[in-house]
Amino acid sequence: MIILKSSREIDRMRSASLIVAEILIGLRSLVVPGISTWDLDYFAASMAVKRKAKCAFKGYHNYPSSLCCSPNDQVVHGIPNKNPLSDGDIVSLDFGVIYDDFYGDAAITLPVGVIKASAERLLKVTEESLYAGIEMVAPGNRLGDVSSAIQNYVESRGFSVVRDFVGHGIGRALHEEPQIPNYGVSGKGVKLRPGMVLAIEPMINEKSHEVRILDDNWTVVTCDGGLSAHFEHTVAVTESGYEILTRIN
Numbered sequence: 001m002i003i004l005k006s007s008r009e010i011d012r013m014r015s016a017s018l019i020v021a022e023i024l025i026g027l028r029s030l031v032v033p034g035i036s037t038w039d040l041d042y043f044a045a046s047m048a049v050k051r052k053a054k055c056a057f058k059g060y061h062n063y064p065s066s067l068c069c070s071p072n073d074q075v076v077h078g079i080p081n082k083n084p085l086s087d088g089d090i091v092s093l094d095f096g097v098i099y100d101d102f103y104g105d106a107a108i109t110l111p112v113g114v115i116k117a118s119a120e121r122l123l124k125v126t127e128e129s130l131y132a133g134i135e136m137v138a139p140g141n142r143l144g145d146v147s148s149a150i151q152n153y154v155e156s157r158g159f160s161v162v163r164d165f166v167g168h169g170i171g172r173a174l175h176e177e178p179q180i181p182n183y184g185v186s187g188k189g190v191k192l193r194p195g196m197v198l199a200i201e202p203m204i205n206e207k208s209h210e211v212r213i214l215d216d217n218w219t220v221v222t223c224d225g226g227l228s229a230h231f232e233h234t235v236a237v238t239e240s241g242y243e244i245l246t247r248i249n
């Protein structure tokens with residue numbers, strides 16, 4: 001069942017989402033060669049305390065940290081550690097909070113220092129694919145319109161869409177219906193209605209779409225060692241189209 005949110009509930013989701021966006025902006029300025037993902041996790045958790053928000057991921061199915069940090073060939077759900085990030089790395093940061101009973105969830109992928117042109121392109125195409133999907137969010141459109149817009153944007157530029165992980169509805173739970181694949185067929189799937197709130201999150205690989213999970217039972221990596229990027233926004237369906245609740249900037 002897809003739970004529709006009232007405009008007052010969306011106001012509350014906006015508050016949660018703004019905290020997530022602010023913390024990601026803070027993290028963006030900290031990502032330089034030499035910082036560890038442990039340090040980034042500490043910063044995110046401290047900022048959340050200051051904002052009186054609870055970190056959404058910590059303890060979720062026993063996930064051990066507040067932030068997911070996934071460098072290079074890690075796709076999602078990387079666990080923070082004390083290894084310093086290096087010049088030329090990329091790192092995906094995924095963060096969520098619960099505030100006033102509602103969740104907000106967003107992710108960005110950042111360059112560490114100076115990165116290769118091919119990595120720059122992966123980040124750009126992944127972020128733009130998120131916006132290509134969001135552009136399709138409007139009442140009366142279908143979920144397949146969002147999914148296929150992402151897939152077409154990515155595949156026509158030579159990258160591949162991860163199949164094994166998907167976006168999701170969000171609200172009083174981190175993961176609500178519907179599931180939101182980043183591949184699909186336009187005109188198919190659930191019809192979008194005002195009050196739906198969607199966490200849209202393309203996970204895009206440089207080479208093959210195939211992924212596997214490491215022995216820590218969390219970290220998802222590409223099978224071929226190619227780079228992977230991830231961008232996510234929490235987006236409300238409005239009467240006229242959409243509102244990006246986690247808008248950064």
Ligand code: MF3
Nearest residue numbers: 056057060063068077094105
């Ligand atoms: N943005 C991810 C998701 O929506 C984060 C979940 S990580 C977990 O699935 F640690 F909480 F599982």
Ligand code: CO
Nearest residue numbers: 105199201232
């Ligand atoms: Co999510």
